[in-house]
Amino acid sequence: MVLNLTGIIGNSPALAEVFKVLGKVAPTDSTVLVTGESGTGKELLVRALHQNSDRHNKPFVPINCGAIPKELLESELFGHEKGAFTHAIRSRPGRFELADGGTIFLDEIGEMDLSLQVKILRALQEKEIERVGGTSIKKVDVRVVAATNRDLEGEVAAGRFREDLFYRLNVIPLRLPALRKRGNDILLLAEHFLCDHCSSKARKKLKLSEKAQEMLLTYSWPGNVRELENFMERLSILCDGMEILPEDLPAKIFEDIGERPLRKVEVIQPVAPIGFAWPMLKDMKDKDLKLKEFLEAIEGRLLAEALELADGVKNKAAELVGIKRTTLIEKLKKRNLL
Numbered sequence: 001m002v003l004n005l006t007g008i009i010g011n012s013p014a015l016a017e018v019f020k021v022l023g024k025v026a027p028t029d030s031t032v033l034v035t036g037e038s039g040t041g042k043e044l045l046v047r048a049l050h051q052n053s054d055r056h057n058k059p060f061v062p063i064n065c066g067a068i069p070k071e072l073l074e075s076e077l078f079g080h081e082k083g084a085f086t087h088a089i090r091s092r093p094g095r096f097e098l099a100d101g102g103t104i105f106l107d108e109i110g111e112m113d114l115s116l117q118v119k120i121l122r123a124l125q126e127k128e129i130e131r132v133g134g135t136s137i138k139k140v141d142v143r144v145v146a147a148t149n150r151d152l153e154g155e156v157a158a159g160r161f162r163e164d165l166f167y168r169l170n171v172i173p174l175r176l177p178a179l180r181k182r183g184n185d186i187l188l189l190a191e192h193f194l195c196d197h198c199s200s201k202a203r204k205k206l207k208l209s210e211k212a213q214e215m216l217l218t219y220s221w222p223g224n225v226r227e228l229e230n231f232m233e234r235l236s237i238l239c240d241g242m243e244i245l246p247e248d249l250p251a252k253i254f255e256d257i258g259e260r261p262l263r264k265v266e267v268i269q270p271v272a273p274i275g276f277a278w279p280m281l282k283d284m285k286d287k288d289l290k291l292k293e294f295l296e297a298i299e300g301r302l303l304a305e306a307l308e309l310a311d312g313v314k315n316k317a318a319e320l321v322g323i324k325r326t327t328l329i330e331k332l333k334k335r336n337l338l
Contacts, residue, residue, distance in 0.1 A: 003019060003022065003023055003026075003048065003052055004048065004051045004052055005019070005048050006047075006048070006051065007044050007047070007048075008041065008044050008045065008048060009185070009188055009189050009192050010182055010185035010188060010189070011185070011188075012177075012181075012182040012183045012184065012185045013183075014177035014181050014182055014183075015177065015182060015185065018045070018174060018175075018176060018177070021172070021174055022045070022048060022049060022052065022174065023052070025049070025172045025174075026048075026049050026052035026053045027052070027053060027054060028053075029143050030171045030172050031124065031143070031144050031145070031146075031168065031169055031171045031172070032046075032049060032145045032146075032171070032172045032173075032174055033145075033146050033147070033148075033152075033169045033170045033171075033172070033173050033174070034046055034145065034146070034147040034148075034174045034175075034176065035147070035148060035149070035152075035173065035174070035175045035176070036147075036149065036175055036176030036177070036178070037149055037176075037178050037224055038149045038223070038224065038226075039179075039223050039224030039225055039226035039227060040176040040177070040178060040179065040224045040225060041176060041224075041225050042107070042147040042149075042176055043062065043105070043107060043147070045174065045176060046062075046103075046105045046107075046145050046147060047060060049103070049145060050102070050103040050105075050143075050145075053103065053143065055101065055102050055103055055143060058099075058100075058101040058102030058103070059098060059099050059100075059101065059102035059103075060099075060102055060103050060105065061095050061098050061099035061102065061103070061104050061105065062104075062105040062107060063076060063077065063095050063104070063105065063106060063107065064107045064108055065106055065107060065108050065109050065111050065112045066107075066108035066110075066111035067108070070112075070113040070116065073112070073113070073116060074116055074119065074132055075088075075092075075094065075132045076094060076095060077094050077095050077096060077116075077119075077120075077129075078094040078096055078097075078119065078123075078129045078130065078131055078132060079091070079092050079093040079094030079096075079097055079129075079131040079132070079134075080092055080094075080131050080132035080133050080134070081131050081132070081133040081134045082133075083133065084131070084132045084133025084134075085132070085133070088132075088133065091131070093131075094129070094131065096123060096129050096140050096142055097129070097138065097140060099140075099142045100140050100141055100142060101141055101142070102142065102143070103142065103143045103144075103145060104142045104143070104144055104145070105145050105146075105147070106120070106144065106145070106146040106147070107146075107147050108147070108148055108149070109146040109147065109148050109169070110148035110149075110150035110152055110155055110161060111148075114160070114161075114162065117161070117162045117165050118162070120165060121162065121164060121165045121168060123140070123142075123144075124144055124165075124168050124169075125168065127139060127140060127141065127142075128140065144169070146169050152166050152169075152170070153166070178221070178224060179221040179224040179225055179227075179228060180219075180220050180221045183217070184217075186216055186217055186221070186228065187208070187213055187216065187217065189225060189228055189229075190208060190213075190216055190228060190232055191208070193228065193229045193232035193233070194206050194208070194232045194235070194236060194244075197232055197233045197236035197237075198236050201236055201237065201289075201293050202288075202289065202290055202293055203236065203287070203288055203289055203293065204242060204288050206235065206236065206239055206242060206243065206244055207242065207243045207244065208243075208244050209243050209244060209245050209246070211245070211246050212244045212245060212246055212248070212249060215246060215249060215253055215254075215257060215259075216228075216249075216253075218257045219253045219256050219257055220256055231249075231250065234250070234335065235248060235249075237296065237297060237300050237335060238297070238300055238301060238304060238335075240287075279294075279298065299331070300335050302321060303317075303321065303328070303331055303332060303335070306318075306320040306321045307332070314328055314329060314332075
């Protein structure tokens with residue numbers, strides 16, 4: 001069976017083992033529990049599971065159980081009837097009904113309240129649901145796939161997760177490996193993200209130097225694929241040359257791998273000092289940037305320098321560039337510099 005793995009990048013042995021199980025379980029209707037650290041790409045794997053199943057032409061309906069207040073989650077999952085609560089001005093189907101015939105993805109299921117876990121168990125076992133405020137039972141034909149970054153067995157032992165639901169979900173366990181265990185997949189992903197972000201910012205593609213590649217392979221990647229993508233976006237904005245050198249990498253990478261951070265040394269042409277010089281059109285064209293990207297790159301460098309001079313103290317950094325602290329934080333978040 002040739003798997004449709006759209007969006008998943010990597011060919012490491014650790015990932016190959018996951019694909020092997022995926023190929024076997026996808027054509028079935030068995031419940032799957034996907035686990036792995038935050039940022040490993042669990043939703044991508046679940047979407048691949050759906051795309052390779054017999055239900056691929058039916059709805060794929062995700063819901064993040066940790067992002068919705070527990071008092072609203074039941075209505076989101078099972079729907080509600082008009083008048084069921086204060087703001088229920090009309091009847092509304094829930095995610096289980098919307099996913100009928102297809103797949104429902106319960107992301108971060110470890111965050112779900114115990115009282116609601118009972119109803120999920122019933123939906124799994126009986127294939128039926130009841131809307132909030134309703135009196136009739138509705139049959140639903142859905143495949144349930146759940147995911148979590150928590151240790152659910154530990155949560156069961158601590159009394160925070162129902163044991164019967166855990167075993168009902170854990171029919172086929174699929175654990176996504178952490179990025180640090182995926183070897184050269186790190187470089188494949190880095191190249192992919194660099195290409196994407198350079199393209200979106202209308203700048204020529206950057207290359208990773210050999211030493212920078214070695215450092216990326218050595219770093220532990222606590223934030224996994226999500227962290228790697230953020231790093232590559234940052235480099236696509238702040239890197240001056242066409243090759244990413246070790247001194248372009250964040251200090252936390254040096255700290256993690258036990259090396260001393262390098263300070264980037266500017267190469268100054270041997271000319272008589274002329275004081276401040278405004279950027280010229282030639283500078284913008286040399287970097288192959290449009291005006292907006294050029295100005296954003298200048299602003300990004302100034303913000304990064306201010307933050308470094310202020311030793312990370314945001315109030316002081318804001319004073320250095322003459323803006324409010326809240327404005328500074330917004331700009332830093334936009335550039336993933338926090």
